[in-house]
Each structure stands twice: as structure tokens, then as C-alpha cells.
Amino acid sequence: MRRAFENAVRVRDFVPYREATGWARGVDDAIDWVEQSLNDGQAAAVIELCESALQSLLGAILAVDDSDGHFGVLRDRLG
Numbered sequence: 001m002r003r004a005f006e007n008a009v010r011v012r013d014f015v016p017y018r019e020a021t022g023w024a025r026g027v028d029d030a031i032d033w034v035e036q037s038l039n040d041g042q043a044a045a046v047i048e049l050c051e052s053a054l055q056s057l058l059g060a061i062l063a064v065d066d067s068d069g070h071f072g073v074l075r076d077r078l079g
Contacts, residue, residue, distance in 0.1 A: 001037065002049055005030040009056040011063040024070035027057070031077045050078045 008030040015023045034053065038046045054075065061071055 001033055002052060004033065005049070005053050006056050009053070009060050011060045013063075015064040017065040017067055020065045020068065020070060023064060024074060027070075027074050028077070031074065034078070054078050 005027075008026045011023070031053075034046055034049055037049075057071065057074055057078065064070070
């Protein structure tokens with residue numbers, strides 16, 4: 001699951017405004033998997049994964065046009 005999240009967050013080049021919503025949707029889908037694991041009773045693993053996921057998300061912040069505020073929404077979901 002960690003690898004899937006990191007793949008969703010990974011940015012190869014700058015993500016312009018027109019592509020940022022699609023990128024955020026992919027990350028949001030990965031967060032859905034994390035949430036499902038939490039609902040399945042895997043809280044300890046989810047805490048560790050969320051900490052790692054937040055770091056990955058922060059690593060991508062300068063490479064994505066966040067004019068629509070996607071990072072705040074994604075960060076809040078991971079929190």
C-alpha cells in the first residue's frame with residue numbers, strides 16, 4: 001500500500017494547473033485505500049503509513065500547481 005501511495009504522489013515533471021486535479025484525484029484514491037485499511041482494523045499500520053504519506057505529499061508540493069488547494073484537502077484526509 002505504501003508503494004501504491006508513493007506512486008500516486010510521485011511527480012516526474014511539474015504538474016500544471018490543467019493536470020493538477022487529475023493528479024490530486026489519484027492521490028485521493030490512494031488515500032481511500034488507506035482509509036479502507038483503517039476501517040478494516042489495521043490502525044497501527046495506517047498510522048505509520050499516514051506519516052510516510054504526509055512526507056511524500058510534502059515532497060511533491062513544489063512540483064504541482066496547487067491553485068485550487070488540493071494539498072490542503074489531501075493533507076487533512078491523511079490527518
